[in-house]
Amino acid sequence: MTRYLGYRILSSLVVILGAATIIFVAIRAVPGDPALVVLGPSATPEQVAALRTEYGLDGSLLGQYMHFLARMATFDFGSSFRLGMPATQAISQAFTATLSLALAALCIALMIGFPLGILCALRPNGWSDRIISSLSMTGQALPSFWVGIMLVMIFSRMLRILPSGGAETPEAILMPAVTLALPLLSIIVRLVRSGLLEVLGEGYVQTARAKGLREPRVVGRHALRNMLIPVVTVVGLELGGLLGGAVIVETVFAWPGLGRLLIDSIAARDYSVVQACVVVLVLGFVSINLIVDLLYGYLDPRVRVGS
Amino acid sequence: MITRPADTLLSVDSLAVRFGGNEDAFLAVEDVSFDLRAGETLSLLGESGSGKSVTAQAIMALLPRNAAITSGRIVFAGEDLVSLPRSRTRDLCGTRMGMVFQDPLTALNPVFTVGDQIAELFRVRQGLDRRAAWLAAAEVVDAVGIPDARRRLDAYPHQFSGGMRQRLVIAMAIALKPRLLIADEPTTALDVTVQAQIMELIRDLQRETGMSLLLITHDLGVVADVTDRVAVMYAGRIVETGPVRDVYDNPAHPYTRGLMSSIPSLEESPGLLAAIPGMPPNPKERPSGCPFHPRCAFARPVCSVERPALRAMGDRRKAACHFAEEVVRLDPVS
Amino acid sequence: MTRSPEPLLSIEDLRVSFAIRSGFLRRTKAEVRGVDGVSFSVMQGKTLGIVGESGCGKSTTARAIIGLETPNSGAISFAGERIELATPKRRRQLARHIQMIYQDPFASLNPRKTVEQIIGEGWLVHPDLVPESERKAETALLMRRVGLDPALSNRFPHQFSGGQRQRIGIARALALRPRLLVCDEPVSALDVSVQAQTLNLLAELQHELGLTYVFIAHDLSVVRHVSDTIAVMYLGRIVETGPIGPIYARPAHPYTLALMSAAPVSRPWAVSRPSRIVLKGELPSPLAPPPGCRFHTRCWMARARCRIEEPKLREVAGRKTACHFAEEVVAEAAPIGTP
């Protein structure tokens, strides 16, 4: 187990290092100059040069890169040109916001998706299955920015019961979370449905029935646990995507999360924050995958290494 | 009207099971009747698609969703299971009827320890507490010949060999001392030597507990080894039934006869086998009249028109062939 | 006695092992000896039956002959040529002489190709064999030969029954006009009535085309029916081999004896055979085969010597067997046959 974990952590590090390198190069390859963005259209070349020195951008690229890596090891990304605070500080607020949003969305998706998926699988091709399945198809197809806009139009503009954006009040998380949850919810419904249908045809489910167990127990205990395995994998992947993919929802609802911070920081060529964002997002992604792997081992004793 | 001996445990009467909906519906089992007395062993013998497994599933209320019993009765210990609600039949499963499945690998839930799965029976069905259930599980596992039972309860199914897994499945089936054990191809997935071990185990258990055994198999040898009576199925129907020796030595149905001559023996048997020509019919397109007639060497015009009924041949045998008397008089199968 | 002619296939001390890899660098953690020192030979036009339980190495042997496994050591000679030493190109050329029939007729046919494409696939690889213009006719011929209606040549495998699929597999093998057919459990997935048809077909083909078979099965009756000689394998080794008659009449290895006694027979009352021996215990892990005689852990006759000294294959009563006490076994075993 430890060996396997070691391997996974090592390959995660490779991924993080790769991503960090890519972003380091890419953000510098993009036209535009952080100093220039700060100074605005009135800047003179001398001013720009002076500010670049101030920012430590005048050294060799390799030197900057080594410096970046060295500091990254201690989770220090330098200070933000735009915000005038350490990048990690800027990140931490945004990360909390994004994580809250992602978790809220995940909870909504799981809490609604699971029962609906089970409902579908218990009566495949019944009317409830057809309705839920087609709704879930729709949920997956709707572009989230459009859904967000429509939600704002309905709940904020017409009904005036929810704030249209921001994160000041607890209920403000509802619409962005629902918007974000919608595609995930659809995926979960379909995964649970197909997973459960598949599992329900398995021999051990027959065995459980032959043992005289009641259907709720057969489904709830014997089938569900086995079905969780593919669901966990996909949900993990999706959650990893949610962290970085919430940009649109964050934009529509002015949610002060990582995605927005990333977009704003790129626009400002705020190198340190961009790099920090990417590293944190990638770190989040690989950690989630690692957790999924461990969970996988927990859910399925067959893949437990060393047992 | 069929008279039943007093000790009849299971009686299946004119059972028919339909698969699929509307257009592609077909009868997987048709007009199947047999009795099983307490302590007796009956084999349902047939090739794939003959309806033998479906019959077992119908008895255990384990038919897949797209299947339904369309007619007939299944009387178990005096109760008609067909008219009972599914939940009541389910109650009988485990306690009064146990089932052993073909593939021990898929029959066990891979994510729970075997102890969990066996103890569950005692906890849920008998209301034992966790500890007592665990002890009872250890006892059963020990009874099916798994060494070091107490310790191995903590293991997962994948940590057992195929033969051991089948023992575990059997343990689950007999844990609550059912009066009827249905074994659906219990040895097909196993090696020859393991197969022998498992059949011996089933026989021993049957001897000890006096339960009845309904054995479903395609293996003529297994049937001969363990059973008193055999019912040969073809295309969803029973074509012949009777004591194993009588049926094997002097088949009354051409299909049984064909089967007997299809298998090579351990002795020298030069030349070609007397194989049955053609293939078993598709359940959706069964031939008219006697379903076996296209493959039958004895077929005459009447066979393609009129379906032969399962009729008595002497007091213990029945056969569904217009010319059963002729067939039975042929030279014995060598 | 005249000196026997050159065998078509001969295998000398074949060893095949699988590496179990794991860890970051995929280092070999352990080796499983799938086949551990197997030797046999088959004469042109004859059938060698290989029996044994799952994990005994019989399928691995087959795959090594066919080139799907690379032997660690040993020699595989086909018509006098060492095929395991052949270059990949030569090996591919040789492929047309050595073909295989697979156990699972559902898995061994490409589900996305028509019967015609499947049967003709070999001609794409060996284009000289049949000119393009004649392929259609040749396919029809082959299909008729194996008992399939050539009108079905545009169907896909899933539209056929198991027995028919096995016939397609046979036709595919025959398309290359091979000399040797390796049959890996060709009938074990088939129903009894279809199994008989298939066995008959194989017998007819052998008779007509002078084919040589290596026939792998776990069903002793089937092996008896088709084979001239037999090799019984246990845990990667041959424990007994020789002509079919003597071995079936009086096994000289306890394992063979146990197999014979356990084999289900359709009418046990009509056959006399040793009383059933139910082997105790489990098949040992091939990762760590027992020392001495590999069978000793399950053998009711095992003595101290068996645990230490590995018995060699030696001539006993008209066959070769690898048991220290083969003579005792032969003497004890009741002959099998009609009482």
Add this chain to the structure above:
Amino acid sequence: MTTMRLRPQGIGLILGLAITVGTSFGPVLQARAQGAAETLRVANPVAIVSLDPFGAKAADQPTLTVAQEVLEPLVMRQDGSIVPWLAESWENPDKLTWTFHLKSGVRFADGSPLTSADAKASLDRLIAEKGPLAGLWAAVDTIEAPDEKTLKIRTTQPVGTMLSNLTMLGIAPAAKIRDTAFFNAPYGTGPFKVAAFTAGQQVRLVRNDSYWGEKPKLAQIEYRYIPEVSGRITALENNEIDFTWGLPPDQVDQVRGSQGLKVESFPTYSNYYFWFNSSRKPFTDARVRQAMWHAVDFAQIQKDLFPGTATVAKGPIPQAVFGSSVQKPYAYDVAKAKQLLADAGYANGFETTMMWSSQCCTAVREFAETLVSYWAKIGVKVVPQELERATWLDRLLKLDWDSTLTDGNTLTGDADFTLARLYLSTAKRMGYANPKLDELLLAARAELDQGKRAELYAEAGRIIWDEAVGIFPLDMMVHAAYRTNVTGFKPTPNAMPRFDSVSKK
């Protein structure tokens, strides 16, 4: 035996936990302000990411909007003219020297007195940070604080814009000026001080009770960032906020009709302008530039796209700016435009590009698309290029463009800030070089007499306008919308609303 076993209840527990975390995410949530009546809730259209007006954000309107309530300048521009503020008076001993006398009795919110050292430190830091406003002070030679109340600034050349520049310099305590933490909750001599600040999200100001001037009526001001226009309007209508501004022109009418809401529109120092790259063909020819101008009916555009929210421009800088002048309008005349093109040798039109920054200004895309549509009618195919701001800036400064549409803000309210900064040939902003213009602009900058400066700028403006260095279509108005219970709001043309005089019923 049961160690590794997680029951379904366990999974439920995890779910529950996740929900709790998901809905009660601490740092994001801020307690609602208490004392709603004395709290003005403001939604700013652009995020306030920093409260430090000396560094990178020295010219950042969101930052300055808040900073102006907290840090006060030496002099202030009120109703177009400069009035003393923290400086009581000033004089020029010579053309290169400015001496300011600070008001006495002014204290910072922490009780420490205001001294000239604070003013010096503030200006020193602004220059040292090399931020966007540092350029205004390029001519500064020395800054001295000979005594606590006197500040002496010496320049290397006469600086006519000294006073207007000073309006942009808020004075912060010298002791804190280099303390980055200070700018998370800065205070100064102003009527308010910062109580809480979450970058990019919200700022809460509380009244500075020891303020030296007239005490503000509001106890608190809350700024929160709502980027979506509709979101801001909704929030206003739903009484989630009291005040917002920066509404897009065509939403204003709808808000005006809303009950309980009031909209105030006022002219600003900002305008839209469209520059030609006069160093690139075909815009090297003034006739082409003029033709483009004549081809567009700006009056119509103003009426349709900017109803009551912008005015057709009368000169290259907005009329509210010191130094502005009224020029002769370009008529919408397609025939004339075509004629001019033909004269310049482009009878069949030409193809060119127009870039703008996506973050530029309200309705910029609509505006740009409309322009493209007009120009198509005289045979000029203009390919629109909407660029990210950083890229736009990059290309702008590299003169790597044909034409660009953008907005300008004369932050200081002084023509110099726009004209001398951008139109000097040495600035190389739009490839236009005219020695006469250079001469006028430099003279105006060095002139301390404001009357003379105004004349010089008027002349410079005429050249820029007539030569069509760019097209100056519209002067912007800003629309502040607020609930009717907000009173006392006085619009300021720098588009940075102040709330010291505001009260809430």
Add this chain to the structure above:
Amino acid sequence: MSVAPAAPSPHAKSPRRGKLDLRLLVPALFCTLYVLAAVFGPFLTHYDPVATNTSQRLRPPLTELRDGSLALFGTDQVGRDLFGQVIAGAQISLTVGILTLLLAGTVGTALGVLAGYRGGWLDTVVMRLADIQLAFPSILLAVLIAAVLGPSLVNVILVLALTRWVVFARVARAQTLAVRVRDFVNASRTLGASHLHIVRHCILPAVVAPILVVATVQFGLVIVAEASLSFLGLGMPPGTPSWGISIANGRNYLVTAWWISTMPGLVLSALVIAVGILGDRLRDRFDPNLTTR
């Protein structure tokens, strides 16, 4: 667990072929409609993205315009006919969808098959790259590429292909791994077939079906992604009648002109749903295992 039905008879018709499958037909017709709209629509509506008409802006659906034409979906914020815009948008969306999938599908499938078939270090490298790609926020790539190259059709396709190849590579690799060890592949090897032959005749045919299914799912996602990029101002250049741009344009007019965002959104969603249903049905039909069992 053998459930009754026997081996299919040789006379069994190939499954469902020839029978009208409404659930396949309806979405297919729907998609065809979009294709027709994309191909011929512009000829019918004469939509000119450059022709703004500010005096006719923000007209609600079904308004008769001054020139007598009917604005079916209303007009947008600069007075262009929204219906024409949406029709023209179909062309863009379909173009982006198809080209992106072709690019990503080809590259991804090739890499996936190669990685799965060859294994070893090649597999490791490709899969680590895929990991990085997956972990790397795709929006970031879009921003970077848009910033470097500027918004354009080609760049949108590049960005989207860059973010999608992984999906194809993973599916292709998984399928390759699964097929590679199947007996029918062994059978081909036994025939003496070369690697090229095996990949061409055994692996690729098996990979195509799941890839097609993935492609239908991805098609919808790609179209939405294009719209999202355009919505963020990172996709198509302004003035392009992309659905995403139309929706984004309408964002500021939710109160005064709801139709600007709503109409293209509905049209977009309808297409994606239709493609999704189509993909589902195709999956059912393509998979030879599903059709036989």
